[in-house]
Amino acid sequence: MSRVGAWFEKRLGTSGIIGFLSHKEVPQHEHTIWYYTGSAVLLFLAIQIVTGIMLALYYQPTIEGANASVARIMTEVPYGWALRSVHSWSATFMIAIVFVHMLSIALLKSYRAPRELTWFTGVVLLALSLAFGFTGYLLPWDDLSLAATKVGTDLPKALPVVGAWVTKLMRGGEDVAGDTLTRFFIVHVCVLPLTLLAFLGGHLFLIQRHGISLPLRAERKNETPPSLPFWPNFVLREGMVWLVLFAALLTIAIFFAPSLGPAADLLAPAPAGIKPEWYFLFLFQTLKLFPANILGIPGETIGVALISLAAAFLFFLPLIDSRPAEKRGRVMTAVVAAFIVYALAMSAWSLL
Amino acid sequence: MRIPDSLFTRRRFLGALIGGWLLALAAAVLSPLRKFIIPPYREPDEVTLPLADYASLGVGEVKPFAWGIKPGFLRKTADGAYLALVGVCTHLDCNVTWLPERSKFFCACHEGWYDENGRNIAGPPPKPLRRLETAVEADNLVVRKPGFVR
Numbered sequence: 001m002s003r004v005g006a007w008f009e010k011r012l013g014t015s016g017i018i019g020f021l022s023h024k025e026v027p028q029h030e031h032t033i034w035y036y037t038g039s040a041v042l043l044f045l046a047i048q049i050v051t052g053i054m055l056a057l058y059y060q061p062t063i064e065g066a067n068a069s070v071a072r073i074m075t076e077v078p079y080g081w082a083l084r085s086v087h088s089w090s091a092t093f094m095i096a097i098v099f100v101h102m103l104s105i106a107l108l109k110s111y112r113a114p115r116e117l118t119w120f121t122g123v124v125l126l127a128l129s130l131a132f133g134f135t136g137y138l139l140p141w142d143d144l145s146l147a148a149t150k151v152g153t154d155l156p157k158a159l160p161v162v163g164a165w166v167t168k169l170m171r172g173g174e175d176v177a178g179d180t181l182t183r184f185f186i187v188h189v190c191v192l193p194l195t196l197l198a199f200l201g202g203h204l205f206l207i208q209r210h211g212i213s214l215p216l217r218a219e220r221k222n223e224t225p226p227s228l229p230f231w232p233n234f235v236l237r238e239g240m241v242w243l244v245l246f247a248a249l250l251t252i253a254i255f256f257a258p259s260l261g262p263a264a265d266l267l268a269p270a271p272a273g274i275k276p277e278w279y280f281l282f283l284f285q286t287l288k289l290f291p292a293n294i295l296g297i298p299g300e301t302i303g304v305a306l307i308s309l310a311a312a313f314l315f316f317l318p319l320i321d322s323r324p325a326e327k328r329g330r331v332m333t334a335v336v337a338a339f340i341v342y343a344l345a346m347s348a349w350s351l352l
Numbered sequence: 353m354r355i356p357d358s359l360f361t362r363r364r365f366l367g368a369l370i371g372g373w374l375l376a377l378a379a380a381v382l383s384p385l386r387k388f389i390i391p392p393y394r395e396p397d398e399v400t401l402p403l404a405d406y407a408s409l410g411v412g413e414v415k416p417f418a419w420g421i422k423p424g425f426l427r428k429t430a431d432g433a434y435l436a437l438v439g440v441c442t443h444l445d446c447n448v449t450w451l452p453e454r455s456k457f458f459c460a461c462h463e464g465w466y467d468e469n470g471r472n473i474a475g476p477p478p479k480p481l482r483r484l485e486t487a488v489e490a491d492n493l494v495v496r497k498p499g500f501v502r
Contacts, residue, residue: 054388076392079384 020208024230031215034104037097038207039238040245044094045200047249048132051087052189059139061185063178066141067263074260085257086249091133093249095279098129106317106336109329110213116318118206121199123315128196133277135188141181142261147270148277149184150176155287158304177266219326275350282346283307396420398496406434406493412468414450417495423447424484424495425457427468436484436495437470443477457481 009015026035058077060069073080102122105111111119138149153176156166172179218225228234261271276284286307290299313320321332353362401417409415409428416439417424423439439448439457446461456473457466465474470481487494 050385054385057389058391078387078390078392080388082384083388 022229022231024208025227026212026230026234027214027218027225027227029215029218029225031104031108034101034108035212036238036241037101037104040097040241041094041101043242043245044090044097044249045196047090047246048087048094049193051083051090054083055087056189059185061139061182063141063181066139066181067260070140070260074257081257082254085253088258089249089253089256091136092278093245095129095133098126099279102126103336103340105213107333108213109216109321109325109332111318112321112323112325113318115206115210115213118203118210119318120315121203121206124199125196125203127311128192128199130279132188132192132196133279135184135192137277138181138184139188140260141264143264143268143271144261144274146176146264146266147274149180150270151276153180155300155304158298158300159308160301175266213325216326216328222326278347281350282343285346285350288350393421395422395497397500398494398502399424401426401493401495403488403491403493412455414452414468416450419484419495425450426486426493426495434486434488434493435469436486438482438484440482441477442472442479442481443475448481 026032055073058069058073058080060066070084073084075081105119105122134149134152138145153167153170156163156170159166168174170180170183171177172183214225228237275281287300287303290303292299294302317332321329323329354360355362396419399417399419406415406426406428409426411428411430411432414425414427417426417436419438425437425439427435427437429435437457439450440446441448441459441461441464443459443462443464446459448457448459448464448466450456451458455468457468457470458464459466459475459477463475464472464477466477466481467473470483472478472480483498484495485498485500487496
């Protein structure tokens, strides 16, 4: 070790961590491909942080300045259109891979003991990712973003007792207005990033603590599949995945830059045919299905309550299916598969 | 592995190839970011002011104008022409003020003094205030960068 290295080692004592990482092994089996989804999410998170800081150099979170400042980024600032496009598309990529990551873990039953806490932090990270998408959508302050935020912040109202207060808290008053924009901005660039990094730290720590999970078959036979050193072999393979994803992201972002509508007018009617971002489509379509009244209870209340129940089911999945790690989980596989079919079908229906 | 008579091993060749390619990729990603962080502001090449606003100026009197986002000062000289100065101290970029009772420009940041022609006469300023060219064109007083031709 060099003298500089020895100086730091004496003061930091990081040789344990480096030793751990240099001996870390990644099992190789038919489901190894799903291991790559986690680091792919990290790639897009890093892109979001860099491009987000960049955009915040010019963005102005006020009712007068928001739309004009985004217009300036799109038309005047060098490569501004490209950065905004990458930020917008990278959000889509990130959420898509977060979904794949979560569903693969649900299908492989990797959430079972002792990895329940890893799953809990993961569900929180999913919720935070969606909150990023929801708050970020308002920031350009055009007609679409205003309508989407009115709907999204109105939904909690359907819940009894706390609902009306939650809506007020999100909007900064009774209605979506300039104060909503400013608080969405600070939540998007400060509250959510700090919370996300805290939970991400816990998530990554827990993954190292328990080691990466094995497929049920290997657990059942109590066998150890062949493995690959994490450094450098697995990291280099991840690097190849990152390069492919990065190339796909840039290509799509360059050719399909997001549009910017005229500045939101609080008095204008909602634009026709309005839809939320793709990752909210299945919820959007679900809520459309409920009639105004079911047995005297407002349909919206039942819809929101059912969605809240589904979210609670998702969060507590490791406690609901708490069987030993080596048991099959056919029921849970069917439930997850049914959810995937439902979400895809509802999304497709909403686009018809 | 090294082919006979080769100058380098295959590993070194591939390492340099991939490393060079990664460097090119990094440069391609970083160069737009480097451009992005500097907003496109350009100082005006010229500004057009209504002559009527400045025609009543007495000889030696000074009136401010806006040189883009910087303060400018116009002073009527003894021969009836206009002298235009950028009112930014040449020391450390503070805006200067005109003190009519002393006929001097003063920078409060580090007590820099310029005379009525913008020459640095006391304190830390290293250079005179920047001069701009002026011309009377029809009803307008045009202030432009020295040497700028439309």
